[in-house]
Amino acid sequence: MHWRTRLAQPQSLAPGGFKSLAVPTYRGSTVLFDKQADVIDHWRQDEAGYSYGLYGTPTALELAARIGQLEGALYTFLVPGGQAAIALVYLAMCDAGSHALVPHNVYGPNKEMSAGLFKRLGIAVEGYDPMIGAGIAAQIRPNTALIWTESPGSVTMEIQDVPAICAAARARGVAVALDNTYSAGVLFDAFSHGVDISIQALTKYAGGHSDLLLGSVSVRDKKFLDRVGDTYKQLGMGVSPDDCSLALRGLQTLGVRLARLEESTLTVARWIAAQPGIAAVFHPALPSCPGHDLWKRDFQGSASVFSILFDGRFTARQVEAFVDGLELFKIGMSWGGVTSLAIVYPNLDRPGKDYAGRLVRLNIGLEEPDDLIADLARALARLQG
Numbered sequence: 001m002h003w004r005t006r007l008a009q010p011q012s013l014a015p016g017g018f019k020s021l022a023v024p025t026y027r028g029s030t031v032l033f034d035k036q037a038d039v040i041d042h043w044r045q046d047e048a049g050y051s052y053g054l055y056g057t058p059t060a061l062e063l064a065a066r067i068g069q070l071e072g073a074l075y076t077f078l079v080p081g082g083q084a085a086i087a088l089v090y091l092a093m094c095d096a097g098s099h100a101l102v103p104h105n106v107y108g109p110n111k112e113m114s115a116g117l118f119k120r121l122g123i124a125v126e127g128y129d130p131m132i133g134a135g136i137a138a139q140i141r142p143n144t145a146l147i148w149t150e151s152p153g154s155v156t157m158e159i160q161d162v163p164a165i166c167a168a169a170r171a172r173g174v175a176v177a178l179d180n181t182y183s184a185g186v187l188f189d190a191f192s193h194g195v196d197i198s199i200q201a202l203t204k205y206a207g208g209h210s211d212l213l214l215g216s217v218s219v220r221d222k223k224f225l226d227r228v229g230d231t232y233k234q235l236g237m238g239v240s241p242d243d244c245s246l247a248l249r250g251l252q253t254l255g256v257r258l259a260r261l262e263e264s265t266l267t268v269a270r271w272i273a274a275q276p277g278i279a280a281v282f283h284p285a286l287p288s289c290p291g292h293d294l295w296k297r298d299f300q301g302s303a304s305v306f307s308i309l310f311d312g313r314f315t316a317r318q319v320e321a322f323v324d325g326l327e328l329f330k331i332g333m334s335w336g337g338v339t340s341l342a343i344v345y346p347n348l349d350r351p352g353k354d355y356a357g358r359l360v361r362l363n364i365g366l367e368e369p370d371d372l373i374a375d376l377a378r379a380l381a382r383l384q385g
């Protein structure tokens, strides 16, 4: 055979029997079948066998299985990011004419999608008070298809009474989805608290190094599995095996990173809570956080993000200057990596609360907490002086 033909018809020439601790990165769009009669096209590759790279190569399926195991899920789908996970859940659970409920403090782009794309598609998304608990029952309508929860909520960090919301939803046959990113799928056991579908932005703690984007959608039992799976297949939400390989490596150190981040974050949060000019610190493990008692009841620990509220004597401009004046804390979105971050939310929309421009979210990284405190102290002193 010509060498060009040989190169286009590769055979495995390397010796077999290689064993290592790393999961190999399998790339592949085409999956080969032995004969035409074996050809299938199904997303459920763990049962049906491999059919197409879009539904995951062995690298992606290994990551999905490990996330599923951590969360106690029947099945986990991997998608290109946390926002894609949110979109998949809506599109799986809602039809034109459906009604969905989302807490006021839900991740911003979730709200944007509700007010934009889903409005155009005829899905009505209504906000609710994140602290509503069992009172959610009054907002459930005959056409309610989905209730979102996110606990703690984005930026303002309210802890929700997820079991009470799930009980009210179950009584009316409504599915509950949780954005479980904060807990990395381990600090809060979504399924034992009644949630049907748990999503994560693996971008944060599983990735852990601010260098990849991935999301997961974990389904508790068979009830909604096919709805999610069929929608996932139709949307073509494939993921890169290279990103999955990074996330698999990230998972190996998740335990030590989470423990260290919890400790450092608490040290910084407790310090800043005692500083003049700080009206409140929203950290789930501090009593000043709305829903702190629910956190004590339901969570196994806390993670690396929290927010500080400057008191009314500071203008939005001054708070911005505080963030600009930080040196170790970088300014940027996302969280869960090794580098500390700070960001102001100038247009935060929280009904009944005037936080605009005075709230700063911090993500604590793996730097020494004393250095981070010194950085914050310098920026605060500049502000007061």
Ligand SMILES: Cc1ncc(COP(=O)(O)O)c(C=O)c1O
Pocket: 080, 081, 082, 083, 084, 107, 154, 179, 181, 182, 200, 201, 202, 203, 213, 214, 215, 333, 334, 335
């Ligand atoms: C709570 C939460 N959910 C979802 C997302 C979206 O994740 P991704 O950036 O991977 O799309 C984020 C990102 O910041 C988030 O904070």
